[in-house]
Amino acid sequence: MRRFTVDDVPTVLWAPQTPTGSLIFIGHGGGEHKTAPAIVRYAERFTAAGFAVASADVPNHGDRPYDPELDRTAGEMLAGDDPASAIAAFQHLVSRQTVGEWRAVLDHLGAERVGFWGVSLGCGLGVPFVAAEPRVRAAVLGLAGGSANAAVAAEITVPVRFVIAEDDERIPRERSLALYDALGSAEKTLHSHPGGHSDPLPDHELDAQVAFFTRHLLTHPQG
Amino acid sequence: MRRFTVDDVPTVLWAPQTPTGSLIFIGHGGGEHKTAPAIVRYAERFTAAGFAVASADVPNHGDRPYDPELDRTAGEMLAGDDPASAIAAFQHLVSRQTVGEWRAVLDHLGAERVGFWGVSLGCGLGVPFVAAEPRVRAAVLGLAGGSANAAVAAEITVPVRFVIAEDDERIPRERSLALYDALGSAEKTLHSHPGGHSDPLPDHELDAQVAFFTRHLLTHPQG
Numbered sequence: 121m122r123r124f125t126v127d128d129v130p131t132v133l134w135a136p137q138t139p140t141g142s143l144i145f146i147g148h149g150g151g152e153h154k155t156a157p158a159i160v161r162y163a164e165r166f167t168a169a170g171f172a173v174a175s176a177d178v179p180n181h182g183d184r185p186y187d188p189e190l191d192r193t194a195g196e197m198l199a200g201d202d203p204a205s206a207i208a209a210f211q212h213l214v215s216r217q218t219v220g221e222w223r224a225v226l227d228h229l230g231a232e233r234v235g236f237w238g239v240s241l242g243c244g245l246g247v248p249f250v251a252a253e254p255r256v257r258a259a260v261l262g263l264a265g266g267s268a269n270a271a272v273a274a275e276i277t278v279p280v281r282f283v284i285a286e287d288d289e290r291i292p293r294e295r296s297l298a299l300y301d302a303l304g305s306a307e308k309t310l311h312s313h314p315g316g317h318s319d320p321l322p323d324h325e326l327d328a329q330v331a332f333f334t335r336h337l338l339t340h341p342q343g
Numbered sequence: 344m345r346r347f348t349v350d351d352v353p354t355v356l357w358a359p360q361t362p363t364g365s366l367i368f369i370g371h372g373g374g375e376h377k378t379a380p381a382i383v384r385y386a387e388r389f390t391a392a393g394f395a396v397a398s399a400d401v402p403n404h405g406d407r408p409y410d411p412e413l414d415r416t417a418g419e420m421l422a423g424d425d426p427a428s429a430i431a432a433f434q435h436l437v438s439r440q441t442v443g444e445w446r447a448v449l450d451h452l453g454a455e456r457v458g459f460w461g462v463s464l465g466c467g468l469g470v471p472f473v474a475a476e477p478r479v480r481a482a483v484l485g486l487a488g489g490s491a492n493a494a495v496a497a498e499i500t501v502p503v504r505f506v507i508a509e510d511d512e513r514i515p516r517e518r519s520l521a522l523y524d525a526l527g528s529a530e531k532t533l534h535s536h537p538g539g540h541s542d543p544l545p546d547h548e549l550d551a552q553v554a555f556f557t558r559h560l561l562t563h564p565q566g
Contacts, residue, residue, distance in 0.1 A: 284533075293520075309548075310507075310535035324558060325532075328551055335547060 121155075126228045129221045130154065130183040131176040133229065134163045140170035142337040143231040145222060145256075147238030147246045148175055149263075149318075153182025158320065162237060169330045170338065171235070176225055178245065179217055190214070204295050208266020211244025218245045219252050226255055235333045239263040239283055240317065247299075251275040258336035260329050263288060263317060265295025270302040280305045281332045284312040285319065344378075349451045352444045353377065353406040354399040356452065357386045363393035365560040366454040368445060368479075370461030370469045371398055372486075372541075376405025381543065385460060392553045393561065394458070399448055401441055401468065413437070427518050431489020434467025441468045442475050449478055458556045462486040462506055463540065470522075474498040481559035483552050486511060486540060488518025493525040503528045504555045507535040508542065 122133045132154045144166045148159050154175040163173040177184045180191060193213070197206045226234060236259040238246035243264035250259045251272045259276070262283030282300045284293065300310055309332075313322050345356045355377045367389045371382050377398040386396040400407045403414060416436070420429045449457060459482040461469035466487035473482045474495045482499070485506030505523045507516065523533055532555075536545050 286533075297516075306537065308537065309545075310509075310533070312533035312535075314530065314532075322532075324554065327554065331547065331550065 126176070126225050127221065129176050129225070131174060131225055131228075134167050134173040136167045136170045136172050138170050139172065140338050142170070142233045142235065142333075143172040143174060143226075143229065144235040144237055144333060145225065145231075146173060146175040147218075147222070147236070147242030147249070148178060148181065149239065150241035151181070152241075153177050155182075161320070162326070165326050165330055166237075166333070169334060171333065172229075172231075174225055174229060174231075176221060178241065179214060204265055204291055207290070208244060208264070208269055211241060211264075211266070212248070212269060212272075215245045215248040219249045222249050223253055226253070231255060233257060233337055235259065235337050236261075237329070239321075243299075244269065247276065248272050250278065250280075258333060260332065262296070262311075263291060265291045265297075265299045269299060273299060273302040274304045276304050278305060279307040279332075279336050280309075281329060282308060282310045283321065283325065284310065285315045285317055286312055287315055288317045290317045349399070349448050350444065352399050352448070354397060354448055354451075357390045357396040359390045359393045359395050361393050362395065363561050365393070365456045365458065365556075366395040366397060366449075366452065367458040367460055367556060368448065368454075369396060369398040370441075370445070370459070370465030370472070371401065371404065372462065373464035374404070375464075376400050378405075384543070385549070388549050388553055389460075389556070392557060394556065395452075395454075397448055397452060397454075399444060401464065402437060427488055427514055430513070431467060431487070431492055434464060434487075434489070435471070435492060435495075438468045438471040442472045445472050446476055449476070454478060456480060456560055458482065458560050459484075460552070462544075466522075467492065470499065471495050473501065473503075481556060483555065485519070485534075486514060488514045488522045492522060496522060496525040497527045499527050501528060502530040502555075502559050503532075504552060505531060505533045506544065506548065507533065508538045508540055509535055510538055511540045513540045 154177050166173045180187050194210050197210045200206050234255045236250050236256045240263040243261040247269045250256050258279045260281045284296045377400050389396045403410050417433050420433045423429050457478045459473050459479045463486040466484040470492045473479045481502045483504045507519045
């Protein structure tokens with residue numbers, strides 16, 4: 121694992137066991153950071169399958185300096201009576217910053233064949249990133265809804281695997297389905313499993329995601 | 344492939360490449376039969392993974408004698424203005440016959456560790472079968488909705504993988520989700536993919552189903 125900064129953004133890179141030339145960029149969840157235990161678990165899975173894995177701290181997370189203005193904005197937005205919509209709107213705001221930061225990481229690493237992985241906050245920030253970034257060829261998204269991202273989601277055309285946790289206490293299923301439906305991708309699949317918003321993803325779901333990235337980045341790298 | 348009859352029900356059995364002692368029983372779809380091309384495709388996948396595979400013709404399908412009374416009943420039920428509900432109700436009626444027939448096939452084969460696979464008609468008939476048959480330890484169901492089966496679905500406790508085709512022209516998504524939600528299983532997962540009701544299931548979905556049955560019947564055979 122190598123730690124470095126790209127334009128002051130703390131970033132981490134895991135090398136694959138057997139390099140394939142493909143990279144998976146992971147957008148971490150809210151309250152997590154680039155080397156949170158869940159992120160390390162995903163990184164171990166993906167590197168074992170031949171992918172380099174990178175992640176970067178989101179503003180106000182991990183090793184980044186505290187930005188009280190961002191926290192205040194979040195507090196104000198979340199004080200309303202529709203927290204699911206407020207979360208999505210806030211993530212959309214933060215993504216104006218992170219899309220550029222994450223693209224700079226890909227530039228820095230010289231990555232050209234990229235998969236994106238992000239759920240919850242990682243999905244909220246990931247939808248605009250995947251829509252904007254042609255180096256991303258496939259994406260795992262989910263645990264997020266929100267109409268704020270629907271128009272941007274429609275611009276996504278790469279294959280998407282979308283994950284829903286059935287007992288998600290934050291995102292009602294209809295919000296998740298609305299974001300999934302909004303995705304412009306012809307090849308999109310939805311996987312739903314029991315569990316709450318912050319429960320670890322089941323092992324078999326990670327297996328299926330490894331197969332998904334392998335299919336789209338390694339087996340059919342043009343896809 | 345071996346063909347035989349069990350109490351006059353035409354039945355087929357495929358032997359696995361490397362026997363594991365587990366059997367997958369396939370309930371075919373409406374208008375299909377026990378050796379329809381789609382069924383042969385599934386059987387080849389499952390036998391390659393070590394499962395014996397059996398299927399039997401449903402009344403008024405395949406090699407079974409024509410029953411005009413059953414056709415008339417179906418015609419009357421489907422003439423209403425809620426075809427999705429009518430289909431489910433009719434399948435529930437037919438299942439009174441097929442549950443016993445399929446149990447007799449398991450008896451005949453001496454099967455004890457069984458997976459059930461059935462979508463569309465195979466799901467409509469499969470829900471009461473899986474609920475009634477303790478030898479079934481895991482089930483792939485889907486491409487079906489219907490409140491007629493909801494009470495029976497609640498009695499199912501084994502792991503279920505439920506499949507939805509997103510462009511299903513017969514089963515509205517909310518009907519599918521209602522049947523999925525009604526399942527009593529603690530361990531149930533939903534997989535949705537693009538495609539119409541009768542389109543072939545994607546290869547990657549079959550891969551995931553092989554992994555599902557392997558996990559529940561072979562890796563953790565007590566599950």
